[in-house]
Amino acid sequence: MIKLMDVAEVIRSKNSGPYELTFDIMFKDAAVFEDFVTRDIMTPAVFAQLYGIDEAQVQSVIAFAPSKAVKITILRPISSGALGEKDVYGAQQHGPLLNFEYA
């Protein structure tokens, strides 16, 4: 199993406006990135399972070659700052990705 922690340079989350959260995985190595994308390791279904959310909440999974990056965008559980908020900026929701492993 390959640990995402080992092959990624950056794993981060942030608001993309008040209604979405966006996750960036930037790989260290172009070949590892290409392999990850070509084999379609991160799909909406995989991300939904990892995060314990409904797949319909996953808005998009996009590869961005200039940054050797895969970007996942999901609906925010609540709009930024609404009652029940835990993370106004959305900058600390990357935890489950740190534990992600793939074959």
Next chain:
Amino acid sequence: MKEFRVLSPTAILGYGFPAASFEEGMSHKPHVIAVDAGSTDPGPYYLGSGKSFTDRGAVKRDLEFMLTAACTENIPMIIGTAGGSGADSHLDWNVDIVREIAAEKGLSFKMAVISAQIDKEVIRQRFAQGKVVALKPAPVPTMQDIEDSVNIVAQMGHEPIMEALQAGAQVIITGRAYDPTVFAALAIMQGYDPGLALHMGKILECAAIAATPGSGSDCMFGYLRDDHFELATLSPARKCTTTSVAAHTLYEKSNPTRLPGPGGVLDLTQTTFEQTTDNTVTVRGSRFIPDDAYFVKLEAARHVGHRTISFAATCDPIMINQLDDIIAAVKERVAGNFSDIGDFFLDFKVYGHHGASFYGDTGSMPAEAAIIIEAVAPTAQLADTICSFARSTLLHFGYPGRKSTAGNLAFPFSPSDFAGGDVYEFSLYCLMAVDSPTELFPIKIFQCDKGVLV
């Protein structure tokens, strides 16, 4: 070759920059000094309350450098989304700081102030005409959302800023504006390609965050030419690399190659990033594709109540292992005790146990847990009452197997409860069709004579 130069001193007005970087930037003879002051990131409170999320003293410090340099070199200085959220109270706050500096430094200039606050009646009318539409995935706006909103702002494009520049304004302070516009308006007015000008603005907007090591508190410089633009840092401590610039392209956006804004989409599918010197990245191929109809984004917040919080902690493993059940029981008791006094919101944020994260497995329980008790109610007095009752109930709650019968909580502070003030939430985040890019954004022009507006 024709060249247009832009100095972006800092990522957000008030975040600061080293004086040496700023002076280095001025030595490259910029045609404009611009900074974006805005962000929805700090949440709905700042738009709703009309207050700035940056500190007045820090904003004044940044503006002193920028205003003095702009007046000395006789070039424009443009501030976008004044006060962070860009409603009229934010605009007034920023204009007051500019006047204070002008008075202290004896500076005189022509100033334009562009409002982005939209009267509710304008929105009601357009809503009835079907011109207010959803910005997916944000909710579909309703008339009730419009009625509930305070401080509705629209995000202007570069056109109102161009109009102010054409009227001869040297200092321009805007309400809510699309981030790249303050960097792009003068270049587009001079005939530069809007796609390149806006993309350069999109990167300069965050200043040295697009460099490595990144910083929100250092300057960035842009050179716009006919068919490309170049970016460079101004401090020897940082470099501009294709990796750092491309990484920024991903930041805080859902799709890195398609960036919708007022009047059109910035299309980066053909964009290339090339390292041209050790510290320079050249960007080509970015295109602006105008929409058939011109839409602006509306943002607003509604008041939802007043907040009181209490902070406490526990290190008792018997309690920590059944904390979810204890909290549910305390909530029930509070609800039962105050069933007749109207709506309130009560929440327990347990740090050490999913206090920060919305997702993932719960994992093992921590040795210590911090608990923030939060009450939000229609009045501050009621929020105090709910928070106080929840705190005392949790403190003395008799859970199964309890050994520590003197009290369940460690309080670090006396008093234990804190007033959090007004609470807001976003109420509008949608699009509205306009007949002209300038119709919603009235421009006031003043002569600022050493701080006196005439």
